[in-house]
Amino acid sequence: MREDLPLILVANRDEYYNRPTAPSHFWPPHYMVLAGKDLLQGGTWLGVTRDGRVCAVTNFREPLSSKLATPSRGMLVARFLSEDIPQEEFLLELSKRGSSYNGFNLIFGDLKALYWFSNRGGHQRLVKGIYALSNHLLDTPWPKVRRLKHCLEEAILEPLPRMKKFLLEFLEDTTVAPDEGLPDTGIGLEWERILSAVFVKSPNYGTRSSHLILFHKNGQVEFLERVYESGVFVGERVFTFHITAQRRS
DSSP: OOTTOSEEEEEEEEEETTSOEEEEEEOTTTOOEEEEEETTTSOOSEEEETTSOEEEEEEOOOTTTOOSSOOOTHHHHHHHHHSOOOHHHHHHHHHHHGGGSSSEEEEEEOSSOEEEEETTTEEEEOOSSOOOOSSSSTTOOOHHHHHHHHHHHHHTTSOHHHHHHHHHHHHTOOOOOOGGGOOOOSSOHHHHHHHTSSSOBOSSEEEEEEEEEEEOTTSEEEEEEEEEETTEEEEEEEEEEEOOSSOOO
């Protein structure tokens, strides 16, 4: 692991192209939360806070078990980031209320304690290491998960500028995995192929944004977001700030 970077988070957000979305920004009124926003439900898929919290969600792919009229999973991320709820209390809340949501994975915490929780497979506190998460349980060895872990293992050995370039290029990789390595999640072979790429492209669904978030040992946070429309790069946003000692009301 890198001593200068206690936490490195890389992620792609895949979504329908027509779902209204705001790019990452500091949320009013207190400008504590830095995240994009789902303009349909009001939640988010990934974000950080000025006091050092981080949270991200992925859907658990189970098309035959998906239910209508369930709460938005993105609101779980918004709640953890927006409210000063202790992590253990939030974990207990997820354990009690998680069954009311469609399947999800949540990564949440800060540099002192980081957790993974799924309402389809339990939870664990994440110790120092390299983890990868797609649309199943943590470290399920889908092709893109294996590739991401290998990429991170190589990237962290590089100088910082080269590491960032390497990771961002990886997040744009459209390589489709061989059929023999694909999971069978009930969506059909064509979609398993499409979704096996790190960067997903299809006529109406795909990668909407890429994120690279770096927590530096000196307390600085770098948050880089690349935005895409129908698979085409349209812009980049970079935010930097230092973690504050406490949350301000």
